[in-house]
Amino acid sequence: MAERKIPTAVQAVLQTLQNNGYEAVLVGGCVRDMLLMRPVHDYDVATNAIPAEVVRIFDRTRGTGIKHGTVTIVSDPECPVEVTTYRSETGYSDGRHPDSVVFGATLEDDLSRRDFTINAMALTPTGQIVDPFGGQGDLASKRIRAVGIPTERFQEDSLRILRAVRFAAQLSFGIETITFQAMTETKRGLKRVSRERIGQEFAKIARASWWGVMPLLASGGFLSALEEPLPDLQLHFEHLASIPKERQENWNATFSKTSTHTRWLASWGTWLLYDKSPEQTAKKLFLRLAVGKKDMQAVGSIASIAREEIALWPKSRWREVLFQKGLVPVQIAAKIRDGFALNHQVNYDKLCSLFAAEQPIWSRKDLSVTAAQLMALGLAGERIGQAFELLCNAVLSGESNNTKTNLIKYLKKSLAEGRV
Ligand code: ATP
Ligand code: MG
Numbered sequence: 001m002a003e004r005k006i007p008t009a010v011q012a013v014l015q016t017l018q019n020n021g022y023e024a025v026l027v028g029g030c031v032r033d034m035l036l037m038r039p040v041h042d043y044d045v046a047t048n049a050i051p052a053e054v055v056r057i058f059d060r061t062r063g064t065g066i067k068h069g070t071v072t073i074v075s076d077p078e079c080p081v082e083v084t085t086y087r088s089e090t091g092y093s094d095g096r097h098p099d100s101v102v103f104g105a106t107l108e109d110d111l112s113r114r115d116f117t118i119n120a121m122a123l124t125p126t127g128q129i130v131d132p133f134g135g136q137g138d139l140a141s142k143r144i145r146a147v148g149i150p151t152e153r154f155q156e157d158s159l160r161i162l163r164a165v166r167f168a169a170q171l172s173f174g175i176e177t178i179t180f181q182a183m184t185e186t187k188r189g190l191k192r193v194s195r196e197r198i199g200q201e202f203a204k205i206a207r208a209s210w211w212g213v214m215p216l217l218a219s220g221g222f223l224s225a226l227e228e229p230l231p232d233l234q235l236h237f238e239h240l241a242s243i244p245k246e247r248q249e250n251w252n253a254t255f256s257k258t259s260t261h262t263r264w265l266a267s268w269g270t271w272l273l274y275d276k277s278p279e280q281t282a283k284k285l286f287l288r289l290a291v292g293k294k295d296m297q298a299v300g301s302i303a304s305i306a307r308e309e310i311a312l313w314p315k316s317r318w319r320e321v322l323f324q325k326g327l328v329p330v331q332i333a334a335k336i337r338d339g340f341a342l343n344h345q346v347n348y349d350k351l352c353s354l355f356a357a358e359q360p361i362w363s364r365k366d367l368s369v370t371a372a373q374l375m376a377l378g379l380a381g382e383r384i385g386q387a388f389e390l391l392c393n394a395v396l397s398g399e400s401n402n403t404k405t406n407l408i409k410y411l412k413k414s415l416a417e418g419r420v
Contacts, residue, residue: 150182158189199289269302
């Protein structure tokens, strides 16, 4: 532990609280990640000082989460530190949020309201781990286990069901049997969780890749418990789960070397590989899970391309698809085919790069003629757009090369034939 460097701003917050006679510890995800030697993205401090005291002690604070006992210390604006008062919670009548938060709790009370044993540990400034529920043992056994009685904990807050799957995916852990049973027994509660929160957890799983938790996704039936179920998508998980293990592992090996964003796109695309109409379903899925529209189109394209035997495409088809969909979806689809080792004779990724290197144009902006030059030929209004389209097609099909002289020649001929 000692070799892990805790940021100076965080150490200063712990020290100041202690100097004022309060307890101060690090809790939750940061302790878990430090013990796993994983990168820590935020350090959460817990204290027995009530929020008003925390505000009094520090010069620069932000009180956005004060209702829940959280004060953010911004002494170092580069490194804001969240300080949360030890609390216990009562009543979860909406299946998601506690009805009331009670301060004046002990560290142990505070740890006992946390979701999983690996998230319910604290680290004191002297380097001691406070671990009342066996979190360190579960880290060593690579196991997600609920704190307390699992069914009760999932009934209190159904989001924890998906958090369990998400941590299992991110950490490559298993879920302890009784905890998993409780998750499937209580999954109906997911209906009460907002689609944004569900989407966020699915997005985190997609970034890590589905494969580590595919048996859970396939057998857990968590999607059919959603308010607006996506039955086909649940079936797709079952289908993917039946793909031979070596292929799944090969997929993982392929995308463990790529950027997180590439892996995220590949995960969603792979999910839709067996869909009847991936482009439409991608839209529905992203909307239903509130994932944001940015990658919706790319994901649909990836799925629809990856299931074609692209090694048999003629050059004209490669050019057309690269032009219409852009390089990223095509390259990811190619990598998916490599990942599944669908054809040992072909390196799809390389094949895609070869065609990409020869792609004459990626958009109409790459044409060697400008709108002004088309206008000089007497074209106006929507006929300019039509002419651009015609010229793009001519270059992609190889009927004309992309030089100004040839394009103008081709266009004049087309005009004479009444094609524009
Ligand atoms: P991440 O790496 O995703 O930030 P994290 O463990 O820090 O993981 P957060 O969502 O940031 O997760 O929550 C911080 C801590 O708060 C958790 O480690 C856990 O102790 C507690 N916690 C968060 N959400 C819940 C919940 N729904 N139920 C119980 N405890 C929770
Ligand atoms: Mg966190």
